[in-house]
Amino acid sequence: GAVVSQHPSRVICKSGTSVKIECRSLDFQATTMFWYRQFPKQSLMLMATSNEGSKATYEQGVEKDKFLINHASLTLSTLTVTSAHPEDSSFYICSAAGPGTSGRWQFFGPGTRLTVL
Amino acid sequence: SQELEQSPQSLIVQEGKNLTINCTSSKTLYGLYWYKQKYGEGLIFLMMLQKGGEEKSHEKITAKLDEKKQQSSLHITASQPSHAGIYLCGAVSGGGADGLTFGKGTHLIIQP
Numbered sequence: 001g002a003v004v005s006q007h008p009s010r011v012i013c014k015s016g017t018s019v020k021i022e023c024r025s026l027d028f029q030a031t032t033m034f035w036y037r038q039f040p041k042q043s044l045m046l047m048a049t050s051n052e053g054s055k056a057t058y059e060q061g062v063e064k065d066k067f068l069i070n071h072a073s074l075t076l077s078t079l080t081v082t083s084a085h086p087e088d089s090s091f092y093i094c095s096a097a098g099p100g101t102s103g104r105w106q107f108f109g110p111g112t113r114l115t116v117l
Numbered sequence: 118s119q120e121l122e123q124s125p126q127s128l129i130v131q132e133g134k135n136l137t138i139n140c141t142s143s144k145t146l147y148g149l150y151w152y153k154q155k156y157g158e159g160l161i162f163l164m165m166l167q168k169g170g171e172e173k174s175h176e177k178i179t180a181k182l183d184e185k186k187q188q189s190s191l192h193i194t195a196s197q198p199s200h201a202g203i204y205l206c207g208a209v210s211g212g213g214a215d216g217l218t219f220g221k222g223t224h225l226i227i228q229p
Contacts, residue, residue: 006159034216043205044160046216059216091157095217106217108152110159 002028004096006109013084014117021079021112023094029074030096034106035067038091050077084116121206123220130196131228138191138223140206146186148209150217153202160205163191193225201227 003026013019023033032051036044048064050056050071058064066088068080077096081088091113095106120143130136140149148167152160164173166182166189173180177194193200203224207217 036216043219043221044207044217046218049216093159105165106150108160108162111157113157 002026002096002098002107004030004094004107004109006092006094006112008112009110010113010115012115012117015085016083018080018082019084019114021081021092021094021114023077023079023096023109025075025096025098025107028096028098030077030098031074032097033071033077034095034097035069035077035079036093036095038093038111044093047079081114084114086116089114089116121208121218121220123204123206123223125223126221127224127226129226129228132197133195136193136196136225138204138225140189140191140220142187142208144187146182146189146208149182149186149189150207150209151180151189151191152205152207154205154222155202163204196225196227198227198229201225 005024005026007022011019034049035047037047038044046059047062048056048058048069050069052071052074056069066082071077091111093111095108097106122141124139150165151163153163154160164180169184169186171182179192182189203222205219205222207219209215
């Protein structure tokens with residue numbers, strides 16, 4: 001299957017700082033990337049959908065000014081958590097879908113554990 | 118919005134025994150995914166079902182999608198310690214490149 005990487009795998013930051021998480025599709029062009037969040041012992045919740053070259057679409061309840069998404073190329077999407085607070089501590093996972101897949105084949109990254117102190 | 122109900126929430130099974138996990142949707146499923154996750158790690162793709170009545174198997178895991186495309190089951194035969202983890206069903210709610218809606222997961226523990 002296709003490979004999707006995330007960097008960093010773990011990050012600890014102070015409250016008020018911004019953190020950038022990268023999601024890369026290593027062996028295919030991802031026209032669409034998705035960002036999910038998973039709180040402890042809960043399921044994954046879709047945060048936003050990003051299409052290469054256009055603005056991301058955010059799910060209800062997700063602040064677009066707090067979670068900045070950039071999908072500047074077909075292999076890279078970034079999620080920036082701005083002015084992070086302890087309640088933003090979570091496991092962030094991205095997935096990538098290639099062209100012609102109608103979003104039905106999504107390949108997930110290994111996730112990024114964010115801890116905000 | 119689409120909701121997925123998984124049952125049971127947790128399951129403790131003796132090694133070697135069979136088990137079944139269910140996933141029920143409030144709407145017709147356009148695609149149903151099964152993933153396995155170790156806590157705090159990424160998702161491991163298991164299977165994807167699209168057609169009503171479809172059944173797929175991989176090693177000792179079999180997944181089925183009912184004819185009405187609203188319920189799926191994941192069956193593990195002769196469970197092993199390596200099967201332990203969290204099993205998630207996810208679904209595409211529409212025909213476009215939509216993100217997945219996930220169930221809350223089933224935590225499977227295998228007792229030696």
